[in-house]
Amino acid sequence: MKYYFLSDAHLGLRTVTDPSVHQQRFISWLDTAAADATAIFLLGDIFDFWFEFPRAVQSEYRAALEAIARTVKSGVEVHFFCGNHDQWTFGYLESHCGVTLHRKEFVTTLCGKTFFLHHGHGLGDTPAATRMLNALFESSASRWLFRHIVPPRAAWNFGYRWSEKNRLRHSEDDSAFRGENQEPQVLFAKSYSAAHPGTDYIVMGHRHIELNLMLASGTQLVLLGEFFSLFTYAVFDGNALYLETFQ
DSSP: OEEEEEOOOOBTOTTSSOHHHHHHHHHHHHHHHHTTEEEEEEOSOSBSSOBOBTTBOOGGGHHHHHHHHHHHHTTOEEEEEOOSSSOBOSSHIIIIIOOEEESSOEEEEETTEEEEEEOOTTOSSOOHHHHHHHHHHHOHHHHHHHHHHSOHHHHHHHHHHHHHHHHHHHHHHHHOOOOTTTOHHHHHHHHHHHHSTTOOEEEEOSSOOEEEEEOTTSOEEEEEOOTTTTOEEEEEOSSOEEEEEOO
């Protein structure tokens, strides 16, 4: 009985040398995990930009979407968490791929252990500009306007360009661990675990760094890294949670 956790694949990322090879590597990981998984948790930003329109979704993700649907049909639960790059889903992933969708945190028990699962964005002491941007992205009015006024291909191209520029601007910040007293997710985890004793594991993505940290509360915090250069993920085998690298 195994549970797999992966985040930040950023499929479609334009800074990747060959997006189709990148997507196939994700599919290979998914097929490998599905061979012995009870459940797979995709903890956000699986797609570098995802926005569903009433009659259109991004064809460049077809292979990955088919692989996810195939995994679900094989009997493996797939949980998809909305990240800050792929939160604009309006039913397609559930109806066509069969995933269980999570827009916020998900607290669950696996093999008697309590897990807090979240993509990780917006947690802790985030800058005011980031909070405002998240509020705009999560606004039902802005989503409706974007979905019904902007042509799909123009919207997708805008999203990819925005993500690429943002990645290039912040690439060094993404890869540097700021220390326990500076990382918002670590500070959040310490506060949450103190307020929720009995939480065994907190698992998140978003920051693109690997971290396996035992907190003073006894909660183990795992940050998953990413799956476009590090190719890291986590596995829970019923007894321990550990980070792995997909070769």
